[in-house]
Amino acid sequence: MLDLEFMRLAFAAGAIVGVLAPAVGFFLVQREMSLIGDGIGHVAFAGVAAGYLLGISPVWTALAAALIGAGGIEWLRARRQAAGDQALAIVFYTGIAGGVVLISAAGALNANLFSYLFGSILTVTGSDLVVIAVLGIGALVVLAVLMRALIAVSLDEDGARVAGLPVPVLNGVISMLAALTIGVSMRIVGILLIAALMVLPVIAAQRVAWSLRSTIGLSICFGLLSVLVGLTVSYYANLPPGGTIVLAGTAVFLATSTVEALRR
Amino acid sequence: MPLALELDGVDFAYGQGPAVLTDVDLRVAEGEFVAIAGPNGGGKTTLLRLALGLERPTRGAVLLFGEAARTFGARTKIGYLAQRTKIGVHAPATVREVVEAGRAALRPVGRLRRDDHAAVEEALERVGMHELAGRRLSTLSGGQQQRAFIAKALAAHPSLLVLDEPTTGVDVAAQDALGALLHRLHEELGVTILYVSHEFGAVERFVQRLVLVRERIVFDGPPSQLPGLWHDPSHTHA
Ligand SMILES: Nc1ncnc2c1ncn2[C@@H]1O[C@H](COP(=O)(O)OP(=O)(O)OP(=O)(O)O)[C@@H](O)[C@H]1O
Ligand SMILES: [Mg+2]
Numbered sequence: 001m002l003d004l005e006f007m008r009l010a011f012a013a014g015a016i017v018g019v020l021a022p023a024v025g026f027f028l029v030q031r032e033m034s035l036i037g038d039g040i041g042h043v044a045f046a047g048v049a050a051g052y053l054l055g056i057s058p059v060w061t062a063l064a065a066a067l068i069g070a071g072g073i074e075w076l077r078a079r080r081q082a083a084g085d086q087a088l089a090i091v092f093y094t095g096i097a098g099g100v101v102l103i104s105a106a107g108a109l110n111a112n113l114f115s116y117l118f119g120s121i122l123t124v125t126g127s128d129l130v131v132i133a134v135l136g137i138g139a140l141v142v143l144a145v146l147m148r149a150l151i152a153v154s155l156d157e158d159g160a161r162v163a164g165l166p167v168p169v170l171n172g173v174i175s176m177l178a179a180l181t182i183g184v185s186m187r188i189v190g191i192l193l194i195a196a197l198m199v200l201p202v203i204a205a206q207r208v209a210w211s212l213r214s215t216i217g218l219s220i221c222f223g224l225l226s227v228l229v230g231l232t233v234s235y236y237a238n239l240p241p242g243g244t245i246v247l248a249g250t251a252v253f254l255a256t257s258t259v260e261a262l263r264r
Numbered sequence: 265m266p267l268a269l270e271l272d273g274v275d276f277a278y279g280q281g282p283a284v285l286t287d288v289d290l291r292v293a294e295g296e297f298v299a300i301a302g303p304n305g306g307g308k309t310t311l312l313r314l315a316l317g318l319e320r321p322t323r324g325a326v327l328l329f330g331e332a333a334r335t336f337g338a339r340t341k342i343g344y345l346a347q348r349t350k351i352g353v354h355a356p357a358t359v360r361e362v363v364e365a366g367r368a369a370l371r372p373v374g375r376l377r378r379d380d381h382a383a384v385e386e387a388l389e390r391v392g393m394h395e396l397a398g399r400r401l402s403t404l405s406g407g408q409q410q411r412a413f414i415a416k417a418l419a420a421h422p423s424l425l426v427l428d429e430p431t432t433g434v435d436v437a438a439q440d441a442l443g444a445l446l447h448r449l450h451e452e453l454g455v456t457i458l459y460v461s462h463e464f465g466a467v468e469r470f471v472q473r474l475v476l477v478r479e480r481i482v483f484d485g486p487p488s489q490l491p492g493l494w495h496d497p498s499h500t501h502a
Binding site: 030032145146148149151152154155156158159160161162163164165206209210211212213214215 | 316317318337338339340342344346349351352354355356357358361362364365366368369371372373376398400416420426
């Protein structure tokens with residue numbers, strides 16, 4: 001399997017995605033915004049469609065759309081124009097509707113589109129990998145540097161505000177990192193399923209973790225495991241990797257739930 | 265003494281709602297220990313949120329250490345425990361991790377240093393939670409959780425400590441310990457304390473000033489001068 005160039009690229013990109021998605025997802029889950037990834041993913045779908053229509057690489061238009069969508073959700077939330085889940089619903093439906101309209105206008109309802117929605121192990125090129133590595137590692141560095149401040153905000157937003165942490169900026173950073181993660185992970189997991197990879201490993205880790213620190217560590221291990229298992233199954237069974245990766249994540253969740261139940 | 269907090273002719277309502285506070289004037293000098301009481305919905309929590317710059321008054325001015333509260337800079341001077349906090353109870357945070365978050369504004373990036381760790385351990389010690397520091401918050405009782413949140417408010421060594429009903433669900437022994445702790449912080453370190461509660465048993469002996477809030481400030485003075493008229497069930501007076 002690893003003799004094949006495209007599989008080596010898929011595994012390298014997948015490893016970065018497997019680490020990054022749960023690391024960012026941890027903060028979404030703590031802020032009780034587990035579904036924000038889905039909202040942003042649907043906006044990214046509109047971005048892919050816009051890429052087809054404009055004849056630009058959909059990766060870039062999807063990333064741009066994801067960043068705008070994330071900004072929109074955060075803006076609605078921060079101005080208390082709408083409760084968190086309502087802000088999400090507005091962005092979510094606008095994204096999917098816009099995507100469908102744009103896709104039809106571009107006449108692009110085809111197999112290639114399918115690979116954006118559910119991922120593909122065949123499509124990661126060498127230059128894709130460079131982009132994924134640079135953006136992914138950059139995002140991880142930002143997370144590592146701001147870790148304590150981000151944790152303080154997600155534990156206690158008012159407390160952090162009183163203590164003088166720049167709460168709106170830190171919330172914006174999390175949303176932007178979520179958008180970036182979706183843009184970076186799109187080729188492997190697909191925009192309709194990437195949000196699951198941000199959330200499932202974290203929920204699984206919370207079942208068995210003994211602290212915040214261990215939750216983050218375990219989330220990353222589970223995310224990586226899901227991607228590696230999912231890609232392998234995808235290769236041998238000739239299935240889209242997005243589905244197999246997320247189902248591997250579900251299996252991890254069931255395993256940790258069992259461990260938790262047995263401990264009681 | 266310079267003023268730690270000043271509210272000047274403050275009115276407040278949430279959005280288009282009814283008046284919550286009307287014409288509130290309050291001056292708290294540095295080093296004062298002020299208890300705030302009043303009925304449910306009287307506006308105590310709102311008063312604290314205004315004082316901390318979390319809400320914007322509809323009319324009037326709020327100053328923290330002489331600066332506008334909304335844009336006050338030296339915020340690490342403030343320790344705040346919100347009412348009915350549930351910090352980290354849904355996350356798998358340990359007691360120590362919650363208290364460490366109290367140092368985050370002082371050291372937002374980079375590793376925690378030795379003095380940060382020392383401050384965290386000291387705060388845990390002060391509230392008697394040292395032994396339980398490694399436990400997940402969600403596995404502790406409500407009173408133990410509350411003590412962890414108090415430790416978080418203490419971790420940055422604040423010079424203004426704002427506590428909104430910190431003794432909710434805390435047993436009498438721990439209330440007395442908290443009262444003694446606040447007294448020590450006040451006496452030894454000159455910490456300014458704003459303390460909202462319905463039960464002043466624990467701090468009764470220590471507070472010099474009681475403020476009763478019922479939309480307006482209806483009493484402001486030493487607890488001993490509280491007119492019988494204002495005795496209400498929300499204020500148990502030993
Ligand atoms: N976020 C909010 N939005 C709208 N109204 C609010 C909000 N918070 C409080 N209020 C209203 O403001 C009034 C004062 O509330 P506040 O929480 O300040 O009272 P309190 O004195 O702290 O009461 P308690 O003893 O129950 O804690 C109440 O009538 C309440 O209904
Ligand atoms: Mg209150």
